[in-house]
Amino acid sequence: MLIREVMHPDPITVKPSTRLKEAYKIMQDNNIRHLPVMDHKKLVGIVTDRDLRLATSKLTLHPYDVKTEVGILMSHPVQFTHPSDPVEIATRTMRELKIGCLPVIEDAKLVGIVTGMDLLDALLLLTGIYQPSGRLDVRLNDRVGELARLTALLAEHKINVHSILSYREKNRKIRIVLRVGTIEMKLLAEAICNAGFEVIWPVHIACIK
Amino acid sequence: MHKVIYHPGYSKYNPGEDHPFSPLRNEMVVDLLKELGLFKGMVQPEAVSPKDLYPVHTHKYIDAVERLSTGGINLEQEKYGLGSLDNPVFSGMGEAARLQVGGTLLGAKILIQNKADKVLQLGGGFHHAHSALASGFCIYNDIAIAIKELINAGWHIAYLDLDVHHCDGVQEIFYANDKVMTISLHESGEYLFPGTGWINELGQGMGRSLKLNVPLEPFTEGDSYIEVLNTIVAPALSWFKPDVLVIQAGADAHFSDPLADLMLTTYDFEKIYRRVLDLVDEKTKGRALFTLGGGYSLTAVFRIWTILYLLLFKKELPVNLPHRWRIKWQNNIEKEIPETLHDLLPAFKPVPGKNEIEKRNRETARRLLDAAAPDWI
Numbered sequence: 001m002l003i004r005e006v007m008h009p010d011p012i013t014v015k016p017s018t019r020l021k022e023a024y025k026i027m028q029d030n031n032i033r034h035l036p037v038m039d040h041k042k043l044v045g046i047v048t049d050r051d052l053r054l055a056t057s058k059l060t061l062h063p064y065d066v067k068t069e070v071g072i073l074m075s076h077p078v079q080f081t082h083p084s085d086p087v088e089i090a091t092r093t094m095r096e097l098k099i100g101c102l103p104v105i106e107d108a109k110l111v112g113i114v115t116g117m118d119l120l121d122a123l124l125l126l127t128g129i130y131q132p133s134g135r136l137d138v139r140l141n142d143r144v145g146e147l148a149r150l151t152a153l154l155a156e157h158k159i160n161v162h163s164i165l166s167y168r169e170k171n172r173k174i175r176i177v178l179r180v181g182t183i184e185m186k187l188l189a190e191a192i193c194n195a196g197f198e199v200i201w202p203v204h205i206a207c208i209k
Numbered sequence: 210m211h212k213v214i215y216h217p218g219y220s221k222y223n224p225g226e227d228h229p230f231s232p233l234r235n236e237m238v239v240d241l242l243k244e245l246g247l248f249k250g251m252v253q254p255e256a257v258s259p260k261d262l263y264p265v266h267t268h269k270y271i272d273a274v275e276r277l278s279t280g281g282i283n284l285e286q287e288k289y290g291l292g293s294l295d296n297p298v299f300s301g302m303g304e305a306a307r308l309q310v311g312g313t314l315l316g317a318k319i320l321i322q323n324k325a326d327k328v329l330q331l332g333g334g335f336h337h338a339h340s341a342l343a344s345g346f347c348i349y350n351d352i353a354i355a356i357k358e359l360i361n362a363g364w365h366i367a368y369l370d371l372d373v374h375h376c377d378g379v380q381e382i383f384y385a386n387d388k389v390m391t392i393s394l395h396e397s398g399e400y401l402f403p404g405t406g407w408i409n410e411l412g413q414g415m416g417r418s419l420k421l422n423v424p425l426e427p428f429t430e431g432d433s434y435i436e437v438l439n440t441i442v443a444p445a446l447s448w449f450k451p452d453v454l455v456i457q458a459g460a461d462a463h464f465s466d467p468l469a470d471l472m473l474t475t476y477d478f479e480k481i482y483r484r485v486l487d488l489v490d491e492k493t494k495g496r497a498l499f500t501l502g503g504g505y506s507l508t509a510v511f512r513i514w515t516i517l518y519l520l521l522f523k524k525e526l527p528v529n530l531p532h533r534w535r536i537k538w539q540n541n542i543e544k545e546i547p548e549t550l551h552d553l554l555p556a557f558k559p560v561p562g563k564n565e566i567e568k569r570n571r572e573t574a575r576r577l578l579d580a581a582a583p584d585w586i
Contacts, residue, residue: 132337132344132377132403158294182294183345183402186468
């Protein structure tokens with residue numbers, strides 16, 4: 001999954017000379033939290049609703065005036081990403097820097113923006129249920145051909161696989177969670193168990209070996 | 210007045226020898242009722258025509274089913290969920306499915322014409338069928354067709370789904386409809402097919418807070434099931450004031466079911482049916498349409514549905530199954546059938562983590578009520 005699939009194209013932007021209160025109104029009117037700051041088609045900074053609220057809050061020692069220019073307050077240099085970057089790289093960058101969005105730059109031009117919410121949407125898309133399906137949870141040995149052996153078994157039973165999620169466990173094991181197009185998963189779990197797979201769900205399956 | 214709907218042709222809905230959806234499931238009920246001298250005055254439905262399905266299914270989907278049913282070819286069968294493990298193509302499936310629809314639709318008409326106030330359709334309950342998708346053994350959604358007929362009579366309909374699987378087809382078809390409340394108790398989609406039926410699936414637009422889902426933990430037992438049923442169903446019906454309750458009485462929440470993980474006994478089913486019948490008298494003008502549904506343990510489902518029949522008709526529940534009948538069917542299905550109508554207790558070893566399961570179910574029901582009830586004004 002690439003950034004271009006989840007980003008918002010043509011984001012709303014402000015100039016360094018935009019006043020804080022104007023920037024805040026733009027955010028409120030458009031229901032957004034991040035504004036890239038552009039100086040003659042060049043990305044020079046970024047400002048968030050949190051920046052604005054913190055800067056102008058009475059709780060801060062020296063609050064900025066609401067007429068201050070965004071250019072004074074904005075964060076820069078800006079971390080950014082490319083439309084062809086994988087979603088997980090952008091996620092890692094955002095997580096490491098603890099930031100909420102990344103502008104998307106292609107050929108030195110701002111083409112989009114991706115936020116934490118877009119990444120949550122991506123997660124929903126990856127884990128969501130868009131076809132009626134049953135769940136199969138297995139622990140595989142971390143070696144060549146194990147997943148192929150499992151999916152071949154499913155194909156043999158005419159079962160379509162709608163989604164696969166996996167994560168690494170200890171001792172060279174991989175957990176695989178599949179959403180599969182059948183109501184009969186519990187009946188089939190036995191066959192999967194008999195083929196030498198460790199079935200986590202459905203539980204209480206005894207191999208008839 | 211009570212009526213029972215049945216047609217021997219229901220047995221033609223047969224996806225094959227090794228398929229869990231065996232026609233023996235209904236045949237055993239009917240044969241036992243005959244043996245008990247209760248098989249009288251059943252009403253025989255006719256198959257509806259393909260165009261009677263238009264209110265619910267797309268023309269292209271109906272064409273695909275009917276063509277494949279008569280040996281034809283449809284290049285899009287995969288898209289329609291046909292020819293899969295769950296929904297294999299079988300000869301005559303179109304007409305067999307339309308006969309099942311005919312039965313449930315006839316039940317709705319009997320209620321509308323006031324010829325009876327309680328109807329038991331000894332078939333139907335195909336709640337996974339979508340407008341253009343066969344799924345989970347279901348082809349045509351008989352329940353949705355019958356509910357559309359009830360809507361056209363100007364009624365408000367409450368639908369209660371007791372099948373262990375979420376009623377995704379029925380819910381989707383009426384998701385934005387303000388004349389239909391759907392309530393489904395099922396094993397959580399985290400663990401069981403079809404994966405939907407979460408508490409935040411509350412309906413859309415005018416149908417908001419009229420679609421209620423109670424996803425239950427695996428290994429939920431009867432007491433916890435009945436507790437959440439009481440928490441949700443009574444207040445929901447009190448507010449919605451439906452003219453009729455349609456019940457999908459799937460029997461696959463039984464502990465012996467090979468496809469799912471809930472732990473109800475026949476005693477629990479008896480309690481549930483008694484409670485539902487009380488609710489029908491109190492809250493839905495005494496009108497109810499029961500269909501069958503899932504349930505794949507051949508030694509259990511006929512007992513559960515016979516209990517439903519006997520309770521509905523206010524007959525005594527016999528302790529033992531007729532000996533001759535039991536031996537006959539034991540030979541037929543090659544499985545040991547219990548001597549008694551009810552399960553022998555204790556039916557299973559104590560479930561580990563029972564308290565935790567009950568607590569989670571209680572919280573689920575509470576959260577659902579918190580989310581939906583503010584809209585019931």
